[in-house]
Amino acid sequence: MDNQYFVDSGNLSAEALERKHRLENDPSCRKNHMEYLPGMEEIKSDIREKVISQMNEYSPEKYTAKDVRTALEHDTCSIEDFKALLSPAAAPFLEQMAERARLETGKHFGNTVYVFTPLYIANYCENYCVYCGFNCYNHIKRMKLSMEQIEHEMKIIADSGMEEILILTGESRSQSDVKYIGEACKLARKYFRMVGLEIYPVNTDEYRYLHECGADYVTVFQETYDAEKYETLHLLGHKRVWPYRFDAQERALLGGMRGVAFSALLGLSDFRKDALASALHVYYLQRKYPYAEMSLSCPRLRPILNNDSINPHDVGEKQLCQIICAYRIFLPYVGITVSSRESAEFRNGIVKIAATKVSAGVSTGIGDHESKYSGKESGDAEGDEQFEICDSRSLDRMYKDISEEGLQPVLNDYLYV
Amino acid sequence: MDDKLIIGGHEFNSRFILGSGKYSLNLIEAAVRDAGAEIITLAVRRANTKEKENILDFIPEGVTLLPNTSGARNAEEAVRIARLARELGCGNFVKVEIMRDAKYLLPDNAETIRATEILAGEGFVVMPYMYPDLNAARDLVNAGAATIMPLAAPIGSNKGLATKEFIQILIDEIDLPIIVDAGIGKPSQACEAMEMGAAAIMANTALATAGNLPLMAAAFRQAVEAGRKAYLSGLGRVLARGSSASDPLTGFLRD
Numbered sequence: 001m002d003n004q005y006f007v008d009s010g011n012l013s014a015e016a017l018e019r020k021h022r023l024e025n026d027p028s029c030r031k032n033h034m035e036y037l038p039g040m041e042e043i044k045s046d047i048r049e050k051v052i053s054q055m056n057e058y059s060p061e062k063y064t065a066k067d068v069r070t071a072l073e074h075d076t077c078s079i080e081d082f083k084a085l086l087s088p089a090a091a092p093f094l095e096q097m098a099e100r101a102r103l104e105t106g107k108h109f110g111n112t113v114y115v116f117t118p119l120y121i122a123n124y125c126e127n128y129c130v131y132c133g134f135n136c137y138n139h140i141k142r143m144k145l146s147m148e149q150i151e152h153e154m155k156i157i158a159d160s161g162m163e164e165i166l167i168l169t170g171e172s173r174s175q176s177d178v179k180y181i182g183e184a185c186k187l188a189r190k191y192f193r194m195v196g197l198e199i200y201p202v203n204t205d206e207y208r209y210l211h212e213c214g215a216d217y218v219t220v221f222q223e224t225y226d227a228e229k230y231e232t233l234h235l236l237g238h239k240r241v242w243p244y245r246f247d248a249q250e251r252a253l254l255g256g257m258r259g260v261a262f263s264a265l266l267g268l269s270d271f272r273k274d275a276l277a278s279a280l281h282v283y284y285l286q287r288k289y290p291y292a293e294m295s296l297s298c299p300r301l302r303p304i305l306n307n308d309s310i311n312p313h314d315v316g317e318k319q320l321c322q323i324i325c326a327y328r329i330f331l332p333y334v335g336i337t338v339s340s341r342e343s344a345e346f347r348n349g350i351v352k353i354a355a356t357k358v359s360a361g362v363s364t365g366i367g368d369h370e371s372k373y374s375g376k377e378s379g380d381a382e383g384d385e386q387f388e389i390c391d392s393r394s395l396d397r398m399y400k401d402i403s404e405e406g407l408q409p410v411l412n413d414y415l416y417v
Numbered sequence: 418m419d420d421k422l423i424i425g426g427h428e429f430n431s432r433f434i435l436g437s438g439k440y441s442l443n444l445i446e447a448a449v450r451d452a453g454a455e456i457i458t459l460a461v462r463r464a465n466t467k468e469k470e471n472i473l474d475f476i477p478e479g480v481t482l483l484p485n486t487s488g489a490r491n492a493e494e495a496v497r498i499a500r501l502a503r504e505l506g507c508g509n510f511v512k513v514e515i516m517r518d519a520k521y522l523l524p525d526n527a528e529t530i531r532a533t534e535i536l537a538g539e540g541f542v543v544m545p546y547m548y549p550d551l552n553a554a555r556d557l558v559n560a561g562a563a564t565i566m567p568l569a570a571p572i573g574s575n576k577g578l579a580t581k582e583f584i585q586i587l588i589d590e591i592d593l594p595i596i597v598d599a600g601i602g603k604p605s606q607a608c609e610a611m612e613m614g615a616a617a618i619m620a621n622t623a624l625a626t627a628g629n630l631p632l633m634a635a636a637f638r639q640a641v642e643a644g645r646k647a648y649l650s651g652l653g654r655v656l657a658r659g660s661s662a663s664d665p666l667t668g669f670l671r672d
Contacts, residue, residue: 103626107573110439110625163466193466290518291490333520408441415462415501417494 006130009139020137023128023235033231033240040244041203041251047284048246054079055225055277060270063087072096077330082279085326086272094318097325101354104332111407114335114357115398116164117157118198120366121145121184123383124175127237129223131268131301133386134170136237143366143383144175150184156369158191160361160395163412165192166219170386171200171239178206182213189214194414196261200238201248207255216416218252219261220245221297225277226269233268249285259293260285261337266315266323267301275323279330286334295335295357296327302341302390317346321353328354340389344401347391352405360398362389420649422617424594425510425542425563427481431455432611433641434483434596435634436621438463442475444630449477452634458483458512458619461502473505483544485512492531499536511536512566513545522572526553530560537561546598549583554591564593566619569610570600573622577606581613588614604633604640611644612652 071081122144196217249260264274366383484502489495549567570576594616627633
């Protein structure tokens with residue numbers, strides 16, 4: 001399946017193209033993905049070992065319908081129960097799982113659904129992640145917003161009524177350094193009640209600095225917890241260092257952030273194992289940092305029709321729903337975010353069962369909120385998008401749709417204290 | 418019969434305190450009306466918004482606001498949130514909630530005592546949410562609390578009076594109103610707590626997760642009233658503690 005991702009841009013020099021092909025075809029020329037690069041902080045933690053040993057032991061095929069029934073009968077869901085709920089044997093129990101998940105969601109969140117929007121401020125990237133539109137070999141329009149441009153974007157978003165923002169960058173330390181991101185956070189605090197970050201992993205002292213600048217929530221996607229698979233997909237750059245990425249949430253908490261978010265990109269590897277590892281990453285960190293707020297996102301590689309033979313890891317809507325219900329039953333207290341990669345129909349349905357947070361008014365491009373929100377032409381001053389979204393609803397529309405489902409949209413439930 | 422609930426010198430006829438954070442804003446008015454509630458809690462963090470729909474705008478006139486400090490992890494944060502509530506125009510009542518645990522949301526009694534002392538000193542009517550521990554309750558009384566709000570079970574669990582024996586001890590030993598908060602899942606549990614002598618009941622999730630919220634609000638109102646009347650009437654022997662022998666145990670006494 002690996003080669004489905006490799007795309008050669010016609011704009012690469014012969015030399016660059018040759019290096020790209022060497023990275024793709026000759027594993028021995030890639031850096032060791034388990035080895036920290038200079039400047040990367042290494043914290044002492046036993047979380048990784050706990051998560052990965054559970055994941056390695058997990059054989060989804062060994063669970064039976066009886067195991068699933070037992071899991072659903074238990075008041076509290078054990079790790080073993082969770083493994084059963086993620087297994088193929090649980091597929092026929094999807095409706096029962098959804099009922100249980102809805103009950104648990106109601107206990108902890110009532111009927112509230114949080115709404116936020118992402119803001120991409122730069123799309124420069126120094127990594128070669130073969131499945132990503134921002135990867136450094138991809139010929140896209142790169143852009144980094146100035147502080148004036150960022151403020152302009154924030155004003156437009158804030159005027160739409162949004163109160164929570166998630167600031168994103170491509171993963172380039174040189175183009176979007178920590179200072180630059182910190183300044184963006186300071187601006188964001190002027191316009192928003194809650195500021196989250198989804199940027200390249202940094203060290204504890206840098207998280208502390210960003211926290212002081214106004215960020216309070218850090219999202220890092222591990223992409224896949226299968227380190228060997230990760231190695232074949234992240235061929236170049238600091239993102240290639242898998243364990244540094246794994247410990248990012250813990251460093252963020254040590255740096256004073258209130259909350260952290262996790263995810264695997266489901267479909268890159270065995271999605272059941274990745275879902276297990278994502279949830280256990282939350283579970284074990286929560287035991288170590290019980291005061292921290294945690295949430296899970298559930299992005300998936302969208303399957304191509306008749307793609308079974310190319311990618312046996314495809315995650316269909318039913319499987320995604322099964323994973324989300326299993327997350328909710330195992331971790332009833334965590335937030336679950338479902339992004340605009342999913343359709344409006346899927347998001348409308350899943351917020352009634354388990355999801356507690358959705359994005360609205362989304363653009364994954366750079367500097368294009370004005371043209372997207374108001375239709376005003378911005379000419380050339382926009383950077384290309386990371387991926388195409390599926391649910392393009394505006395805040396107003398999302399607010400109305402959530403309300404019509406009998407749920408209460410919430411734009412802010414947050415205080416900096 | 419004049420049976421007022423008195424909190425910090427304020428008198429209330431209703432003994433049912435309503436939560437507001439887990440259901441649709443447009444149901445708040447009906448819930449307050451059908452529950453007969455005179456006090457409604459709200460999270461300051463929800464009210465701290467420029468949102469087109471601010472929860473404060475949905476609370477009927479004449480209802481006493483009880484802002485809570487949810488989100489606070491220690492006494493200092495709770496104090497800051499309480500002060501913000503006052504700035505937002507939420508009045509002088511504050512429900513102190515301090516959690517160092519995002520999973521069960523269990524209160525931290527030691528920090529709660531510290532926050533209560535500071536806020537009572539600043540003139541707040543402090544209603545601390547606590548884990549039912551007699552020593553902590555006594556400390557809260559000394560710190561200036563207006564009521565004690567022990568949990569019946571973890572928030573949102575709808576498990577009922579899991580801490581019944583310990584709440585009974587607080588009712589028996591503490592002179593302030595004991596308001597049972599968190600975990601009450603159905604009217605019968607609210608009624609039971611009132612029969613025990615609780616001064617009031619606070620509920621949110623039980624209503625929010627009901628099929629018909631206003632109807633459940635009405636059911637809670639009746640259950641709380643029934644339990645209160647049963648308590649005031651002096652419970653009969655069926656429910657009295659221990660058993661009574663048919664022949665008097667002291668019948669042998671001759672003078």
